[in-house]
Amino acid sequence: MLFILIMDVLNSLFIKAGDEGxxxxxxxxxxxxxxxxxxxxxxxxxxxDEEELQIIEDILDCFxxxxxxxxxxxxxxxxxxxxxxxxxxxxxxxxxxxxxxxPTTYLGIPISNKKLQRCxxxxxxxxxxxxxxxxxxxxxxxxxxxxxxxxxxxAIPVYLLIAMNVPKWVIKAIDKIRRAFLWKGRKEVNGxxxxxx
Numbered sequence: 001m002l003f004i005l006i007m008d009v010l011n012s013l014f015i016k017a018g019d020e021g022x023x024x025x026x027x028x029x030x031x032x033x034x035x036x037x038x039x040x041x042x043x044x045x046x047x048x049d050e051e052e053l054q055i056i057e058d059i060l061d062c063f064x065x066x067x068x069x070x071x072x073x074x075x076x077x078x079x080x081x082x083x084x085x086x087x088x089x090x091x092x093x094x095x096x097x098x099x100x101x102x103p104t105t106y107l108g109i110p111i112s113n114k115k116l117q118r119c120x121x122x123x124x125x126x127x128x129x130x131x132x133x134x135x136x137x138x139x140x141x142x143x144x145x146x147x148x149x150x151x152x153x154x155a156i157p158v159y160l161l162i163a164m165n166v167p168k169w170v171i172k173a174i175d176k177i178r179r180a181f182l183w184k185g186r187k188e189v190n191g192x193x194x195x196x197x
Contacts, residue, residue, distance in 0.1 A: 010042065010063050011035045022055050023047075038107055040069075048080070048087045053094045073097040079104060081113060109163045121166065125173045128156050132181055142182075149178050 014035050017023045024047050026034060036043040046056055064070040077100040078091050088099055103112035103120045110120045131152065137145060157174050160166065 004039075006067050006069065007037050007040070007042075009067070010059075011037060013059050013063060014044075017055060017059060023052055024049075036106075041107055043106060048083055048091055050090060050094070053091065057094065077104075109160060116164075118169075121170050124157065124160055125170065125177070128153060128174060129177050131156070132177070135181075137181060137184075145182050149182050153178050153181065 014023070018025070018034065023034070026045055026047065034045045036045075044056065046052055060071045073096050076095075076097040078088070078095065078097060079100050079102060080088055092099060102114070103110050103116060105111065110116055110123075112120065135148060140148070153174075157170075
């Protein structure tokens, strides 16, 4: 809880800098939020000009000095949205962190400035299927397998499904894995394997 309160100060510093006119608005709309916080993961939405970069660097240094939470720029990256190459070189020089491109992941969720492709969502399906080999389905009865499907295999994709609207093929692929484990204890099954007579 204390960590969350401290991280909220970082958000307040950016809001205050925006209110004081030190940071330009991100859009013509009244969007004030430029920081996305989740535990120690921070996403900053900024305009890429030298003055703002200096102010952002100062805010991060001030926050780090006061809280003891230093920004690790080696683990950070800049992902440009509609930026020119010349602007990116200024960012790399000023912040000393690499640039990346979309699609990328944030908090384990694939994000992109375009529609996500099949290859961007396949790791989620693989993550679910990779859970199965460690489970000894042959040692479980049907109720044990049902419990594993309902409370583990069904819970893994909930995080993704809450955050984004996935295509139907993703849900079908997840359901196929769940059915295969439930009826045969494996991640893949061909044909009908329903045990109902």
